[in-house]
Amino acid sequence: MSMNELRGRSLFRWAWRQLTSMRTALMLLLLLGIASIPGSLFPQRSQNPMKVAAYFAKNPTLATWLDRIKIFDVYSSPWFSAIYLLLFISLIGCVLPRTIEHVKALGAKPPLTPKFLDRMEFPSTLEVDKELALDNAEQWLRSKHFRVRREAGSISAEKGYSRESGNLLFHLSLILILVGVGIGSLFGMKGEAIVSVGDRFINTPTSYDSLGFGKFQSENSLTSFSLIVTDFKAKYDLKTNAPSDYKLSVLAANPIGSKEIARTIKVNSPLTYGNTKIYLQANGYSPMVTIRDKSGKIAFQGATVFLPQDGNLTSTGAIKLPDMNPQMGFVATFIPTYDRNSKRGAFSTYPEVLDPRLLFSAWVGNLGLDSGQPQSVYRLNTTKMSRIALMQLQLHETYNFGEGSITFEGWKPWVNLQIVSDPGKFYSLYGAILAILGLLLSLFTRQRRIWVKVGEKVEIAGLAKNGTPGLEEELAALKKRLEGEK
Amino acid sequence: MVLFTLAFFSHAVEVAFSVKNDEAKTKFDFTRTDRFGRIGSAMMVLAVNFLFAGVIFRGISAHRVPWGNMYEFSITGALAFSGAYLFALAKYKIRWLGLPVAIAVLLTLGTAITILYRPSAPLVPALKSTWLAIHVSAAIISGGVFLLANCIAATYLILDRYETNSLPRPNWAKKLPSLEVLDQLSYRLVAFVFPLWTFAVIAGAIWAESAWGRYWGWDPKETWAFITWVAYAAYLHARVTIGWRGRKAAWLCLFAGSTFLFNYIYVNIWGTGRHTYSGL
């Protein structure tokens, strides 16, 4: 082996030892805690992309700078991953050798009695019969489930191995949790889809509004199922307008094409097919309109998904008619329970539909759909358009704006379904359960050793790990026993 | 409504008792007569029972477990905290803690009733889960004990200053146990509830999985729960494996406890994210 190789090796060994030392693990642990702080103070793309955009709009220079160090994607940033990967390696490097050692120690005898017992805790000498002392001590220790190692003239006993077992179980379980997290992010999928009442959702990639797969997961792996949303009921508290219950009824077929079964989905009880779960995530309204052109021919008829803006489900959206000539668009607000005052204008006073209105402005011109830039379906780009009408409709009312007419026909509720597959979560769950068991075992077991030695006199002493209390009483009990008072 | 008024009334009684308790303690500390101390403890037991009744009534008046908004978190938290004190009192001689505990409870209840108060209302759908009861009760109990450990660690640090300057202890501290006992006690409390806190975080994750479709999403509340967990894990490691004792350990304990408080106060009130049930 060349000098360089040797040096390389020892450098590696040194680095490994540093990495797997307890101190490093502790530093990494604290570092992980500190590193997760910015993510709770700055908006995160993964949770609230709109807020991130707002932050960019407000402080553009600072934001670009912060974005460079991934402040808006903390939990998927290279530096955050680096810390937890290092911790993961450190944990393995620290715990595996100890586990092997511990398994060996489980079968082994307690260590030999030390030479000088007076250096241990609570040493004392007894005036008792030397012949009987060891027998009595052994009997007593065994009855208390100590492991006993008897040599000529001494006994070494130990109890509380489950402390280390629990400790190792805990740390190994942490590894299992991290493995579960890893499997989930590599082999999982997550998507969202808005489905109106009455519509069918078929679980294929094209049905989704947004869909993401883990690195090692392909698009053909979606669980085969379809749903028809038959009904959605939302209940609200009359005093606070806060929702009190959501209930979604569906006809579900799993796999696609099989017999449809009526199922319900609620906020805390998703529909489950294996690892895939279907959650009820949000809801809103789609106003239904009929739009006719000048000749009275129907140019558009149907429901359009609008996005809720407040707790009373005032909802806004856009209706685009690219096939009309000239092109037309509507920017509209749907108000489920109408009221108006001078300060706020029109607004909704209750989330259920009691007295609906459709407020809209009608635009003609160029929708700008062919500019190549993706456009939100909820917004109208009015830069190349001009407004021809501003109006408010009650149910079944029609308004004629010259280029045609619009009729407010009704509304449909829609629901946002979140569909998630996480094949790793059971590993994490079992890891978590085992971690708690391990923690209880390790924090509530006392590990201690007791020695009895027969020399010129009979000596006893003990040693408790981490100075846990109770050893003194135990030694006193042993002493009593050896001195013959029961 | 009637039940609710009753609940409110019992809070008021609780507050009154705590005030009396304060007085009793103050006298006890300065005159060092044992009798006032005992009266104080008895008051405390009574007050805790009243508070318990108050929390129960709140639950009855809202037809659900009383853990839906910050007012309810606060009164239950105060209950857990004073309850933890009583348990510790039964096991260790820590009656000297009565005064700070009573003051802290008083402050919590005071803000709860004046600022955080909201009439009882049903829960939003996401909170309708058995996991609410499990997760929140575990979290609140852990919180109560963490704060108790913090009080002890703070006392340790104060007394430690007297001792390092070789000054005699001030009057109020004459009866307090030795520094080692304080040190051990705060460690014992943390070691005791750390598994419960771990459990609370895990129960939260299980609930998040059933309500939101992911068990962990780095929501600010989750992040800070994690930070608290890490901080206490670091504290336990520092004690058990590196052998920190005394001052350093007490500071670490205070730090860990303040991450919990930060989560409770800051994230509930100013934070964003999905845990916005505080009703503020």
Ligand code: HEM
């Ligand atoms: C991630 C969170 C962690 C937590 C919550 C945690 C928790 C604990 C606890 C509570 C103990 C005390 C057990 C006892 O009483 O003996 C302990 C001990 C220990 N931990 Fe951790 N640990 C974590 C991470 C790590 C890591 C990353 C390593 C290693 C690289 C590590 C290595 C150890 C070792 C070696 C002990 C034994 C101490 C002894 O018995 O003296 N831990 N840990």
